[in-house]
Amino acid sequence: MTVFRGVNQVNMDAKGRLTVPTRYRDEILETCRGSMVVTIDTEERCLLIYPQTAWEDIQRKVESLPSFNSAARRVQRLLIGHATDIPMDRNGRILITPPLREYAMLGKQTVLLGQGNKLELWDESTWTARRDQWLEVQSEDGVPEELQSLSL
Numbered sequence: 001m002t003v004f005r006g007v008n009q010v011n012m013d014a015k016g017r018l019t020v021p022t023r024y025r026d027e028i029l030e031t032c033r034g035s036m037v038v039t040i041d042t043e044e045r046c047l048l049i050y051p052q053t054a055w056e057d058i059q060r061k062v063e064s065l066p067s068f069n070s071a072a073r074r075v076q077r078l079l080i081g082h083a084t085d086i087p088m089d090r091n092g093r094i095l096i097t098p099p100l101r102e103y104a105m106l107g108k109q110t111v112l113l114g115q116g117n118k119l120e121l122w123d124e125s126t127w128t129a130r131r132d133q134w135l136e137v138q139s140e141d142g143v144p145e146e147l148q149s150l151s152l
Contacts, residue, residue, distance in 0.1 A: 003027075003114075003116055003117070004024060004114035004115060004116060004119050005116075006113075006114045007112075007113055008021045008111065008112040008113075008114075009109065009110070009112075009124065010112050011109060011110070012096065012101075012106060012107070012108055012110050015095070016095055016096045016097065016098065016101050016106075017094065017095050018093060018094060018096065018112075019093050020092050020093065020112075021112065022092070024119075025088070025092045028051060028088060031051050032051040032052040032053050032054075034087050034088035035051070035085065035087055035088075036049055036050065036051060036052060036086050036087070036094060037050045037055035037083050037084065037085055037086070038050075038083070038084050038086050038094075038097075038100055038121075039055075039078075039079050039080075039082045040078060040079070040082045040100065040103050040104070041120065042074075042075060042078045042079065044130065045104050045105055045122075045123075045126060046104050046122040046123075046126070047100055047103070047104045047122075048118050048119075048120060048121075049086075049094075049112075049118060049119040049120070049121055050117070050119075051117075052085070054117050054118065058079075059079075059080060059083070062075060062076055063076065082099070084097055084100060096121070104121060104122065104123060105123050105126060106123050107123055109123070109124040109125075110122060110123060110124055111123075111124050111127040113127070
């Protein structure tokens with residue numbers, strides 16, 4: 001199982017290519033031979049990047065949701081509809097398509113954020129603003145009950 005951790009500042013070139021950090025490349029090649037899937041996050045203006053094998057499990061679960069439930073149908077349309085296969089090239093780069101770049105408002109400076117089984121790709125200024133907002137909310141609202149028993 002692939003585990004992605006950490007915050008990585010990565011520059012995107014004018015063609016929409018970004019270089020996957022070295023610490024992730026070998027595992028991506030070993031786990032899924034460089035085959036990745038990118039889709040949108042339905043709650044935030046960022047992209048979700050999964051190894052092909054992890055995405056297949058998620059897609060099966062999303063497809064099994066009841067199609068007559070409007071919220072489930074919305075998620076199916078957005079997640080599966082935007083899902084794009086992206087192979088990692090021999091230089092360790094992935095190409096983010098224009099529609100995906102537009103959705104996440106990606107500029108040259110991006111942040112690749114490890115989230116365990118996936119990566120999130122954010123425009124750097126959007127990430128910084130959202131991170132600061134979440135930190136502010138946390139200090140105002142306190143720690144959720146589910147996390148209060150967790151020791152770090």
